[in-house]
Amino acid sequence: MILVVGATGLLGTRVCERLRAEGRSVRALVRRTSNPDKVNALRSLDCELATGDLKDPPQIRAACQGISALISTASSTLSRQPGDSIESVDLQGQLALANAARSAGVRRFIYVSFRDDRTVQYPLTQAKRSVERAIADLDFTSIQASYFMQVWLSPALGFDYVHGRARIYGSGSKPISWVSHRDVAEFCIAPILRSVASRSVLEVGGPEALSPLEVVRIFEEESGRRFEVETIPEAKLREQFNSANDSLEKSFAGIMLQYAHGDAIDMRGLLESIPVRLTSVREYARTVLEPYKRAAL
Numbered sequence: 576m577i578l579v580v581g582a583t584g585l586l587g588t589r590v591c592e593r594l595r596a597e598g599r600s601v602r603a604l605v606r607r608t609s610n611p612d613k614v615n616a617l618r619s620l621d622c623e624l625a626t627g628d629l630k631d632p633p634q635i636r637a638a639c640q641g642i643s644a645l646i647s648t649a650s651s652t653l654s655r656q657p658g659d660s661i662e663s664v665d666l667q668g669q670l671a672l673a674n675a676a677r678s679a680g681v682r683r684f685i686y687v688s689f690r691d692d693r694t695v696q697y698p699l700t701q702a703k704r705s706v707e708r709a710i711a712d713l714d715f716t717s718i719q720a721s722y723f724m725q726v727w728l729s730p731a732l733g734f735d736y737v738h739g740r741a742r743i744y745g746s747g748s749k750p751i752s753w754v755s756h757r758d759v760a761e762f763c764i765a766p767i768l769r770s771v772a773s774r775s776v777l778e779v780g781g782p783e784a785l786s787p788l789e790v791v792r793i794f795e796e797e798s799g800r801r802f803e804v805e806t807i808p809e810a811k812l813r814e815q816f817n818s819a820n821d822s823l824e825k826s827f828a829g830i831m832l833q834y835a836h837g838d839a840i841d842m843r844g845l846l847e848s849i850p851v852r853l854t855s856v857r858e859y860a861r862t863v864l865e866p867y868k869r870a871a872l
């Protein structure tokens with residue numbers, strides 16, 4: 576039985592789908608407040624549901640009983656309930672999960688982390704680094720993933736391909752290894768399915784590093800329309816970072832500043848040990864633009 580924490584999230588749901596497709600038994604951690612459609616989707620995959628919140632150590636200890644491995648994708652950055660914060664969930668909650676796993680004798684711990692940029696430190700990356708230190712004595716794999724296409728190249732974060740408008744953080748010239756969350760899911764499950772990447776940090780990006788302006792060009796080519804581009808200068812992002820009042824605001828400002836600095840990853844070495852056919856930005860653009868092209872016919 577594999578426990579998935581964050582199972583109702585974008586990545587966690589995909590991890591559950593893939594584990595079930597591989598015939599693995601999955602226990603999915605859900606909350607009383609989780610979106611019912613997302614919970615039903617897990618139910619229809621035949622996942623066992625365990626109700627629990629990372630802020631509640633007894634519930635987490637119960638969820639860890641009888642499992643052989645766990646994958647934690649949970650984070651409070653986008654999906655929050657009252658009382659959720661970087662400190663209570665991403666730091667204390669994940670540390671409690673590591674302790675619960677250790678007490679239950681679970682050694683295999685796959686943790687979804689984020690990239691490190693030594694020049695920009697903020698509460699979310701500090702929490703991620705603390706959890707990585709806390710699981711170092713377990714049979715851990717930490718997945719340090721780059722920017723998800725489905726999040727950062729989406730209308731929710733100002734990349735509005737529906738209306739041909741793109742918001743870019745920084746000059747737009749620094750390459751980023753945009754990655755599909757579906758591909759990240761493959762790196763989350765491979766350590767369990769193929770017994771690889773034990774006690775390892777995996778740096779996970781897409782097939783090519785592209786600057787945000789190159790990404791805009793791809794979307795223009797695929798949609799056949801010019802995009803209106805709004806750039807937020809790095810100085811403004813730095814100002815926003817320095818004046819942020821709470822840890823969530825500081826973390827969002829930090830992530831944007833880190834984006835402005837770029838994040839290129841050479842995936843060749845990792846793909847030799849874990850072969851995954853990585854989704855390109857062009858493929859992603861074709862997929863998300865398809866319904867609008869059809870509607871225009």
Ligand SMILES: NC(=O)c1ccc[n+]([C@@H]2O[C@H](COP(=O)([O-])OP(=O)(O)OC[C@H]3O[C@@H](n4cnc5c(N)ncnc54)[C@H](OP(=O)(O)O)[C@@H]3O)[C@@H](O)[C@H]2O)c1
Nearest residue numbers: 581583584585586609628629648649650653654720722723
């Ligand atoms: N977005 C990116 O570009 C990016 C890049 C690199 C790494 N990452 C990392 O990837 C991971 C997955 O991201 P995602 O997009 O799948 O996130 P997401 O869709 O926002 O999902 C977050 C999940 O965490 C759960 N959660 C939040 N607070 C919780 C709590 N107190 N107790 C139990 N569960 C809780 C949520 O449950 P509810 O549904 O009940 O709220 C949800 O299942 C995160 O760790 C993130 O830091 C993201």
